[in-house]
Amino acid sequence: MAYFVSSTTDQNYYFEDSIAYTEDHIRVRKLCWCDAPSKLEESTLCSHFAEFGHVLQIQTVRFEMDASMFQSGSVLYANDKDAARALMSTHMLNGVIFMVQPSDSWEQPDAYGTPEEEVNHQGPSPILALNDDCLEHIMAKLGLQDRLRFARSCLRFRAILQASASLHTSLDLIQFRRLTVWDIRDYFQLFGAHIQTLIGDFETEHSERLAEFIRDYCSSLRSIQVICNPQLGLHLHTMIANKSQLEELQLSNSDIDDEALFDLQDLSFAGGASDYSRSVYNL
Structure with missing residues (x-):
């Protein structure tokens, strides 16, 4: 949809x-x-x-x-x-x-290439002849956005990148500052289930979508330690909804209003509804 x-x-x-x-x-x-x-x-x-x-x-x-x-x-x-x-x-x-x-x-219908592009690229690409170890070395030389788009090319490339998912237990949100929504979505689809800690500045052109991806994909999230801005206040409730394993919430330099904080009373933490004894708020 x-x-x-x-x-x-x-x-x-x-x-x-x-x-x-x-x-x-x-x-x-x-x-x-x-x-x-x-x-x-x-x-x-x-x-x-x-x-x-x-x-x-x-x-x-x-x-x-x-x-x-x-x-x-x-x-x-x-x-x-x-x-x-x-x-x-x-x-x-x-x-x-x-x-x-x-x-x-x-x-979009042309998201993965047009029919004309498929005709013009008939036959196997030379890069597919490389073994997985070589492809891993190539990916290691790329920036995050290029790795994500490389993995988007075919299922084999995606599987190679996803093999490193267990290494992505901590996420610095600054990485998303220049990524598109599609890039951010791919990242969370690949690594979201392994992320346990979020840190950094919650500042991106796509803050609403970022909060939704955190909600939908970060099922193992235990700690959120973020630098705040008004964008976070708008989406805080979304970001930590259904986070039953969440143990720590640190909001540094908070610039969010009371309404966003009142929303927290409706959330359920590991010990039961509104178990704030397991949560930390730095306001």
């Missing part, structure tokens, strides 16, 4: 020659929208998006929050320039303006 961007300040795409690209330089053909009027029929939405070009697929999701209903979903275009026109336009139905953004890079 597409991810719905909650703020236009988090724009992670760009336009070039009338085509939209994600931050990972993937052509955009799939878009997602949020906060559309809840009573709209799928046929109405399809007609609306078809004004910009040929629609291959449309999906809708309805959420219920605070007794009010809103609708979100995704639309896939046959042509990338049609998707770009839809992305650049203002969308209004039944007098309500709703947001449209590109879906995540890995949800």
Whole structure:
């Protein structure tokens, strides 16, 4: 399912020659929208998006929050320039303006290469002839982002990188400062289950997604020792939700408000609900 961007300040795409690209330089053909009027029929939405070009697929999701209903979903275009026109336009139905953004890079049809690229690269690549030891040495020379993208190339490369997962028990969040959402997601898919300690500055352009990945993948997390900023206060509850093994929470130079701290009383720690005796707060 597409991810719905909650703020236009988090724009992670760009336009070039009338085509939209994600931050990972993937052509955009799939878009997602949020906060559309809840009573709209799928046929109405399809007609609306078809004004910009040929629609291959449309999906809708309805959420219920605070007794009010809103609708979100995704639309896939046959042509990338049609998707770009839809992305650049203002969308209004039944007098309500709703947001449209590109879906995540890995949800785009061309995320792992276009059919034309597959034709142009027929035959085995020379690097595949190397044994695993050689590939491990090559990966060791690469930076984190290059290692993640190298592993994204094929299942064999991914398995080689994942073999080092047990070494990734401690994570310094500063590593994510220049990574894209796709890179961060790959990191947690590969190593998240082994991470026991988070340290560093919780500062990234993708703070909301980072908090969600920590929640979803870091099942063994025991200690969080982070330097705070306002972004952390917005996502603290998400980040440490369902962390039954969490024993330590240190928030240095805290700049979060009381509301974020009150949210902690709803969390469950290893000793039971709201067992603060096992937690440390440096405010």
